[in-house]
């Protein structure tokens with residue numbers, strides 16, 4: 109029987125990063141993955157392929173709508189969805205191949221098959237052909253991630269009534285895509301098809317889209333997406349989804365109790381994801397789940413079984429790839445006797461619509477609810493020369509600081525390249541900067557980042573320079 113110091117189950121951004129860090133620290137490390145390619149949901153059917161399609165559809169949208177204004181005249185462009193999907197797969201293949209390379213480079217043993225506990229120290233790997241092998245491991249890290257959740261009355265046929273996985277490989281551009289759930293997945297994949305010419309209707313249960321983010325961001329994003337043609341039905345809960353041949357019908361009820369119905373040719377169900385623990389044999393090791401089906405862990409990400417840890421989407425907290433990676437590093441370093449720390453308050457969240465939305469720290473709603481006295485500063489992207497030059501004038505930066513100390517407590521933005529610019533906020537907050545600190549730092553001109561300096565000036569002393 110082969111034996112290891114650390115075995116990781118699942119090779120997503122949580123699992124593969126945990127394995128690399130463990131190997132770097134000198135542990136004899138194995139990773140078990142049930143699919144033939146490494147990388148988990150994020151690399152295969154999540155973050156990476158969705159960004160590839162978002163980028164392709166954005167190019168198409170710009171060619172169709174914005175080139176002319178820049179003085180570029182072309183015949184009406186044609187979207188070749190098959191090529192977009194093929195290119196997406198090339199990106200995925202390169203990226204997952206890169207993880208295989210990293211496993212080899214770090215001398216991590218990769219097992220292909222389903223990992224399940226036989227006991228707290230023995231894990232069985234069952235291959236696709238049914239053959240099995242048991243390995244012994246001093247420590248095991250569960251990194252099995254999550255899978256799309258649905259609503260009890262929905263029959264996901266994966267052809268017309270689909271999840272994000274199928275939305276990444278459609279054979280045609282929908283005429284009318286109905287999106288259930290105005291969260292991250294619904295708006296990102298809804299944007300892909302909106303830009304390619306689909307009619308897109310988002311039905312959202314709450315009274316705002318991206319409900320977890322700062323309220324100003326959800327309002328602004330809704331305004332911009334509406335301008336792009338996306339339709340929204342907020343405060344509306346879906347009660348039935350039917351398929352009739354190539355057509356689908358979604359029935360829903362709004363807050364006033366009125367019944368509404370939407371007809372289209374595809375329905376994307378994007379109402380969240382749930383932890384994936386099936387077939388793991390947790391009962392054989394005695395690992396407990398919490399009331400929401402997540403693997404229960406303490407502050408050290410240790411389960412109730414002392415040599416078994418769990419990270420990423422399968423435990424509590426934001427279902428984000430980078431959060432999972434940080435947790436993978438933390439567990440490996442702890443096992444090596446180090447004292448790592450994760451600042452969960454500073455894990456940025458990003459929505460890859462155009463413009464992008466990003467946030468870190470607390471939202472204005474959270475701070476008000478907690479009774480914290482705050483100052484709020486903001487600055488519109490349209491006031492920047494850089495934005496006017498590129499034509500990306502939508503959006504704003506919003507900085508929230510403590511009314512007394514001026515420490516930045518929340519940093520939110522919607523605008524061009526927000527996914528990258530958000531890290532100015534992450535860095536500032538990690539070093540507990542004040543809004544004035546940011547306001548007094550030189551920001552290159554012309555750049556989108558100038559909106560950060562201006563929003564900080566607005567937060568700290570209500571004296572932005574360019575509005």
Ligand SMILES: NC(=O)c1ccc[n+]([C@@H]2O[C@H](COP(=O)([O-])OP(=O)(O)OC[C@H]3O[C@@H](n4cnc5c(N)ncnc54)[C@H](O)[C@@H]3O)[C@@H](O)[C@H]2O)c1
Pocket residue numbers: 259288289290291292293294296311312313314317318319344345346377378379380381426427428457458459460
């Ligand atoms: N860019 C990113 O970081 C990124 C991208 C994709 C997914 N993810 C993560 O994946 C997870 C899943 O994404 P998601 O978009 O499916 O979930 P989500 O939680 O972001 O959004 C789900 C939405 O569905 C709504 N909803 C729930 N039940 C409903 C009903 N019956 N009718 C209408 N609306 C309903 C919710 O109110 C919510 O707004 C999230 O945790 C997300 O953070 C992140």
